[in-house]
Every structure is written in structure tokens, then in C-alpha cells.
Amino acid sequence: MAGGVRIEVEDDPTPMVLILAATLRRAVRTEKLADTLRSARGSVALKSTTDPQAATIRFADGTARVERGAATDADVTIATDVNALSDEHPPKPKVSGAARHPKLALAASKLLEPPQDSWQIEAGRFWAFCAGHPGVPSGIRVVCRDDRSEITLGSAPPEYELQGRAHALASLFCGNTVLGQEVLDGKLYAVGALSHTAELTGRSIAWMLGG
Amino acid sequence: MEAAGVAAWLDEHGIDWIRTEGVSIDGLVIGKHLHRSKFVGALPLGNAITELVFGYDLGGTPYLAWWDDWRLEALGDIHQQPDLDTLVVSPDRPNTAQVLCNAVNPDGSPLPVCARTVLRRVAERLAEHGIEAKAAFEIEAIVFRESVLDARGRKYRNLTPMSHPTALGYLHYNSREQMAYIDEVLQRVAALGIPIEGWHDEAAPGQFELNIPPSDPLTACDRVVRIKQVTREVALEQGCTVTFMAKANEAYGNGLHVHHSLTRAGEPLFYAPDGHELSEISRHWIGGLMATMAGATSMLCPTINSFRRMVGFAAAPTVASWAEDNKSAALRVLSTAPKSARLEQRVASGDANPYLVLAAVLAGGLAGIENAIEPPPALAVAGWGLPPEGWPHLPNTITKAADALAADTNLRGVLGDPFVDYYVNTRRWEWLMYHTTGGDPVADTVTQWELDRYFELV
Numbered sequence: 001m002a003g004g005v006r007i008e009v010e011d012d013p014t015p016m017v018l019i020l021a022a023t024l025r026r027a028v029r030t031e032k033l034a035d036t037l038r039s040a041r042g043s044v045a046l047k048s049t050t051d052p053q054a055a056t057i058r059f060a061d062g063t064a065r066v067e068r069g070a071a072t073d074a075d076v077t078i079a080t081d082v083n084a085l086s087d088e089h090p091p092k093p094k095v096s097g098a099a100r101h102p103k104l105a106l107a108a109s110k111l112l113e114p115p116q117d118s119w120q121i122e123a124g125r126f127w128a129f130c131a132g133h134p135g136v137p138s139g140i141r142v143v144c145r146d147d148r149s150e151i152t153l154g155s156a157p158p159e160y161e162l163q164g165r166a167h168a169l170a171s172l173f174c175g176n177t178v179l180g181q182e183v184l185d186g187k188l189y190a191v192g193a194l195s196h197t198a199e200l201t202g203r204s205i206a207w208m209l210g211g
Numbered sequence: 212m213e214a215a216g217v218a219a220w221l222d223e224h225g226i227d228w229i230r231t232e233g234v235s236i237d238g239l240v241i242g243k244h245l246h247r248s249k250f251v252g253a254l255p256l257g258n259a260i261t262e263l264v265f266g267y268d269l270g271g272t273p274y275l276a277w278w279d280d281w282r283l284e285a286l287g288d289i290h291q292q293p294d295l296d297t298l299v300v301s302p303d304r305p306n307t308a309q310v311l312c313n314a315v316n317p318d319g320s321p322l323p324v325c326a327r328t329v330l331r332r333v334a335e336r337l338a339e340h341g342i343e344a345k346a347a348f349e350i351e352a353i354v355f356r357e358s359v360l361d362a363r364g365r366k367y368r369n370l371t372p373m374s375h376p377t378a379l380g381y382l383h384y385n386s387r388e389q390m391a392y393i394d395e396v397l398q399r400v401a402a403l404g405i406p407i408e409g410w411h412d413e414a415a416p417g418q419f420e421l422n423i424p425p426s427d428p429l430t431a432c433d434r435v436v437r438i439k440q441v442t443r444e445v446a447l448e449q450g451c452t453v454t455f456m457a458k459a460n461e462a463y464g465n466g467l468h469v470h471h472s473l474t475r476a477g478e479p480l481f482y483a484p485d486g487h488e489l490s491e492i493s494r495h496w497i498g499g500l501m502a503t504m505a506g507a508t509s510m511l512c513p514t515i516n517s518f519r520r521m522v523g524f525a526a527a528p529t530v531a532s533w534a535e536d537n538k539s540a541a542l543r544v545l546s547t548a549p550k551s552a553r554l555e556q557r558v559a560s561g562d563a564n565p566y567l568v569l570a571a572v573l574a575g576g577l578a579g580i581e582n583a584i585e586p587p588p589a590l591a592v593a594g595w596g597l598p599p600e601g602w603p604h605l606p607n608t609i610t611k612a613a614d615a616l617a618a619d620t621n622l623r624g625v626l627g628d629p630f631v632d633y634y635v636n637t638r639r640w641e642w643l644m645y646h647t648t649g650g651d652p653v654a655d656t657v658t659q660w661e662l663d664r665y666f667e668l669v
Binding site: 052 | 611
């Protein structure tokens with residue numbers, strides 16, 4: 001994380017709080033977005049349009065503090081289908097307060113959508129997080145169904161194979177989606193033992209929540 | 212009863228069908244209705260059942276976020292091994308019997324996450340110290356006049372308590388209103404061979420409490436499981452609804468207090484004549500219960516809803532504490548009468564799995580005597596309404612309780628890592644499900660998510 005930037009969460013955080021904090025941490029890996037966070041002032045609420053999930057980020061003095069619930073005094077409020085944020089074509093969020101706080105709204109939109117590297121690079125980060133965890137396969141072949149490119153994570157021959165389109169793979173490996181759900185939704189295919197799918201799903205949830 | 216004697220017993224009682232009764236990690240009664248030929252043929256291992264009964268949550272979502280060594284690839288079968296000592300004629304179905312079961316692997320070895328087995332092992336370890344435990348639960352439930360179908364239609368809200376709507380308790384006027392329902396419950400419970408010490412109207416509108424006399428730990432929990440099942444079945448048949456939710460509405464919640472006593476060579480270990488100090492073993496037992504209380508809370512208060520009951524000045528304890536005959540303490544010590552010297556653990560909520568409640572309590576005490584843990588000073592004030600600082604408050608959320616259990620080496624030492632790891636994962640999963648499938652993160656009252664998930668099932 002870039003220097004002079006702090007990301008804090010409430011006591012006993014909710015999943016949404018942890019996910020937002022993890023997203024902010026990913027964002028400030030780049031110096032440009034770290035600068036954006038350093039200069040951000042005010043509060044931004046994020047509300048789900050499909051369920052009660054909500055959280056508020058308060059920016060001040062290089063610190064972003066994330067808490068549960070949409071604060072009634074938030075300067076900017078973003079309402080969106082949080083479960084569809086990782087879709088290839090996500091729904092457009094409804095933003096209120098942007099006219100009065102344009103800089104904050106712009107900063108929030110950039111920080112909450114950090115740049116994604118190629119699926120291969122994101123896969124390397126994910127693997128560094130989960131390799132060696134009990135129950136995780138010793139090696140995984142990942143196949144991109146867009147162009148049949150593939151990589152092997154861990155040791156060969158791989159015990160497990162994942163297939164999917166580049167977008168779905170990148171979304172999983174950067175922590176935007178959960179393996180089991182993606183397989184259930186038909187966005188990814190898994191070839192291997194159920195036990196490996198379960199453990200990798202658990203790791204993908206942990207990765208999404210910030211490790 | 213031995214397996215060889217089962218066919219004759221079935222003949223003698225004219226039984227054609229047997230209901231197998233296992234208990235899931237969440238306390239659900241699970242099993243099959245087996246024809247006698249199938250039941251007898253499957254002995255002694257017992258009938259097969261999918262391992263998924265230990266692999267999904269109360270909403271029916273599979274636990275697909277970790278794996279356990281006991282699990283079988285691609286959802287294989289485990290077995291329900293009948294405890295033939297619990298085989299009994301069903302009081303409400305002709306030609307039918309029912310039997311409680313332990314979950315075992317295909318090779319007959321115990322499943323480490325079978326709650327009944329977890330408790331049995333703790334009791335066996337206690338026996339290695341020459342100590343015998345007895346336990347008795349206080350069962351609380353709330354009855355509503357609406358049928359289950361009506362209650363579902365109303366989303367479990369604005370139901371009519373089967374009593375005067377004022378929170379009083381011990382009112383015979385209320386008992387009279389519940390009488391037709393309770394009488395049928397008592398009749399069936401008696402026919403199952405379960406003694407009842409008494410019952411009374413309790414504080415929440417529509418609430419009653421049933422008291423069971425002390426017995427060995429396994430029997431004490433078997434009785435709770437069967438009584439809860441009977442109350443549900445009678446409610447179904449009489450067109451009313453019963454719930455054991457820790458907090459079904461804004462009234463008082465449902466607890467599951469458990470009393471336990473210990474004897475060694477017939478001597479009551481918790482007995483301390485008035486004015487005398489507690490024995491060393493009593494001190495260490497209490498010390499263990501106190502040291503493990505935060506972690507045990509995860510098993511005593513297993514759901515999101517359990518923690519709605521644990522608020523200041525609402526009768527449930529919120530501070531890890533013990534004291535002689537003080538109902539505001541989490542652990543109430545009653546040491547001055549030799550015949551009834553016992554401890555009452557008051558934290559557990561009505562939605563808890565009784566086997567896990569008692570396993571957590573006995574495991575804590577065992578850890579205390581095995582590690583010579585001295586207790587902190589007894590609570591000298593009222594335990595309700597204490598400030599957040601300066602007092603050892605119990606975990607107040609499902610995640611904090613799960614974290615405490617995960618970190619509790621004393622409980623791990625007795626309950627075993629395979630069970631604790633699995634259980635902690637299921638509680639963290641419950642937290643995830645609450646927040647990601649419709650639970651309100653800032654609600655300070657009972658949510659629709661909780662009612663939908665827990666009202667009928669826990």
C-alpha cells in the first residue's frame with residue numbers, strides 16, 4: 001500500500017465493509033489512486049438496490065474508514081445492484097450528491113473501480129494468497145475460453161482445472177466474485193474434486209473479504 | 212437393547228415402521244421412515260443418509276466454502292446408527308416406533324461432527340476422572356394461535372400469543388389458555404418415557420417453560436430433542452404454532468438454561484455447606500467454565516438471532532460471571548444443599564442444539580479441573596446493565612463468538628479440532644449468509660431474514 005494512506009474498518013465488520021476495504025486497498029496499489037484517496041474529503045454511502053446491504057466510507061486526511069450502513073449524512077450516495085458489479089456490463093449506479101460534491105463523487109468512482117490487470121497477473125496474485133492452504137490443490141490449470149490460452153498455477157501436473165472467459169477469470173482472481181457461485185451460474189467450469197472446489201471457494205471468499 | 216433383540220421387540224409392539232431421528236449441527240431432527248425389514252436389515256450400522264445433512268445450512272445452501280476430512284467426495288452417504296436404548300413406540304402413530312441415532316462413517320466410526328457423539332465423548336472423558344455428571348434443561352417456547360400456514364402467510368409477524376398479551380409469567384389464567392395444547396404435549400412426552408417435573412406460564416406472552424428432572428447428559432439432551440419435536444408436531448396438528456427462536460419478537464426471548472451436578476463415588480462435588488468455601492474441584496470447574504465462557508457462547512448462542520436476546524436488562528446474562536444463587540450471573544451456583552448442589556448455566560438460547568450446549572459446558576469444566584484453573588472473584592453486583600468497560604462482556608455477535616471459540620485452546624483440547632473447525636466455519640457461514648442474502652446489517656430488532664430462517668426450524 002502506498003505511504004500516507006490508511007484504510008480502516010469498524011469493529012466486527014460486515015462482508016460489505018470488508019469488501020469495500022479490500023477494494024480500496026487494491027486501488028491504492030497505484031500511486032495515482034493513492035493520491036486520489038489522500039486528497040478525498042467527505043463521506044460516500046454505497047447502498048444495494050436489491051437487499052439491505054449498505055456501507056459508508058469516510059475520507060479524511062489520507063484515511064478511509066469503512067462502516068456498515070448508509071449514513072444519513074453522507075455527502076454522496078451510490079445506489080446499485082452490488083451483486084452485479086462484477087458483470088461484464090454492470091448496471092449503471094444511481095448517484096445522489098454528485099452535483100454538490102463532484103470531486104468526491106469522482107474520487108469514489110475511481111477508488112471503487114480500481115484497474116484490473118490481465119487475468120493471468122490477477123491469477124498469480126490469487127495463487128500467492130491461497131497456495132499451500134490446507135485442502136487447496138497443489139496445482140491448477142486455468143484455461144481462458146476466449147482464446148484457449150492457459151497457465152498452470154502451482155506444481156504440475158495440475159490436480160484441478162478452471163475454465164472461463166477472460167472477464168470471468170479476472171473477476172474471480174481479483175476478488176470480485178466467488179468461485180462456487182460462478183460455477184453455479186455457469187460463468188466458470190471446474191474440473192476436479194468437490195473438495196478442491198469447496199476449499200478454493202473458501203479462499204476466493206477470503207480473498208474477496210481482504211484475506 | 213441388542214440388535215439381535217430388535218425383531219422380537221418390533222413383533223411384540225406390532226411395529227411396521229421406524230422413524231430414525233438424527234440431529235443436525237443446527238439441532239434439526241433428521242432421518243427417514245423405514246419399513247421394519249429395511250431397519251432390521253441395516254443393523255447394526257444403520258440406514259444410509261446423505262452426508263449433506265451435515266453439509267448444508269438452515270436455508271438449504273450447501274457449505275461450499277471449506278472441506279472436512281470426514282466428508283465424502285461428491286456427497287456420499289453416512290449412516291444413522293440407532294441407539295437402540297432409545298427405541299420407543301411412537302405415541303401418535305399406529306404401528307410406528309422411533310429411535311435416536313448417532314451419525315457414523317460407512318466403516319462405523321463416529322462422525323466427529325455428530326453433536327450426540329461429541330457430547331458422549333466429553334462425558335466419557337469426565338468418567339476417566341471418576342466423575343459422573345447429571346443435567347437437566349429448562350425448555351422455553353412461545354405458542355401462537357395461528358396455524359403454521361397462517362404464520363407463514365403473515366411472515367411470522369403480528370401473531371396472536373396463546374395467553375394474555377401482557378408480559379407477566381406464572382399466571383394460571385394463561386396456563387388455562389394453553390392447557391389443551393400442553394396437555395397433549397405432556398401426554399405424548401410421557402408416552403415416550405420422558406418424565407416432566409413441571410411446567411408453567413412464562414414471562415413473554417404465549418410463553419411456557421417445561422422442566423425435566425436430572426439425568427445423565429446424553430439422556431438429558433435426548434429428552435430436549437424429543438420434547439421440542441413433540442411440541443412442533445402437536446402445534447401442527449392443533450392448528451397453532453410454536454417457536455424456540457431466541458427472540459421471535461420484541462417480548463422476552465426463549466432461553467435454554469441447563470443445570471448440572473457432579474458426583475464422585477456418590478459424593479456431590481458442588482456441595483459446600485452454608486458458610487463453607489467451595490471445594491478445590493468446584494473452584495477449578497467454575498474456573499474452567501469462566502475461562503471458556505466466551506468461546507462456549509458460540510455453541511450456546513448459535514444463530515444471528517441468539518444475540519438479540521443478549522442485551523442489557525432483558526434477563527439473559529451478558530457478562531462472563533458466576534455467583535452463588537444470583538440469576539443475573541451467567542453461572543448460578545447453588546451449593547448449599549447436598550441433594551441439589553448444582554450449577555445453572557444461563558447463557559444458552561432456545562435455538563441452541565442441546566448436545567452442543569451441554570458438551571460446551573462440560574468441556575469447559577473439564578478443562579478447568581485438568582488445568583487447575585482458578586475462577587475470578589464471584590460477581591458481587593447485579594450482572595445486568597453493567598457498563599461496557601471494566602467487565603468481561605460475552606461476545607455479542609455470531610462472529611465474535613466464533614472467533615472466541617476458534618481461539619479457545621481449552622475447548623479445542625476437549626472437543627477436538629475437527630469438530631471445532633467445522634463448527635466455527637458453519638457460524639462464519641451463517642454470518643455471511645445473513646449479510647449477503649437479505650439480512651439488515653444495522654437492524655436492532657428481529658429481521659424478516661431471521662424469522663424466515665429460524666422461526667419454525669430451530
